[in-house]
Amino acid sequence: xxxxxxxxxxxxxxxxxxxxxxxxxxxxxxxxxxxxxxxxxxxxxxxxxxxxxxxxxxxxxxxxxxxxxxxxxxxxxxxxxxxxxxxxxxxxxxxxxxxxxxxxxxxxxxxxxxxxxxxxxxx
Ligand SMILES: [Zn+2]
Numbered sequence: 001x002x003x004x005x006x007x008x009x010x011x012x013x014x015x016x017x018x019x020x021x022x023x024x025x026x027x028x029x030x031x032x033x034x035x036x037x038x039x040x041x042x043x044x045x046x047x048x049x050x051x052x053x054x055x056x057x058x059x060x061x062x063x064x065x066x067x068x069x070x071x072x073x074x075x076x077x078x079x080x081x082x083x084x085x086x087x088x089x090x091x092x093x094x095x096x097x098x099x100x101x102x103x104x105x106x107x108x109x110x111x112x113x114x115x116x117x118x119x120x121x122x123x
Pocket of ligand 1: 097098113114115116117118
């Protein structure tokens with residue numbers, strides 16, 4: 001990427017807006033994870049349910065657990081983004097250290113890579 005193509009650094013207002021967005025995400029994810037705490041309980045094998053419904057139950061729990069893992073990972077990303085805002089180094093790519101840019105962060109406030117580095121990683 002040429003220097004001229006670098007996205008602009010974030011303004012104070014933009015950082016404030018993104019911080020608000022991140023705080024909302026954090027609150028939503030925390031609430032979701034608390035709500036899920038019950039549905040991810042292990043199967044009670046002593047309960048008199050049939051073999052098929054037990055398999056359903058196991059599958060449902062595996063899905064709930066996978067979703068919970070995803071949400072936990074997201075929550076961690078959101079929290080570390082908030083942490084970066086507090087430490088004043090939010091909005092820069094972890095790999096190449098150029099500004100990630102407002103449009104990308106607006107869509108994904110917890111992004112840690114610029115578009116190019118993210119693309120390179122997914123290839
Ligand atoms: Zn990068």
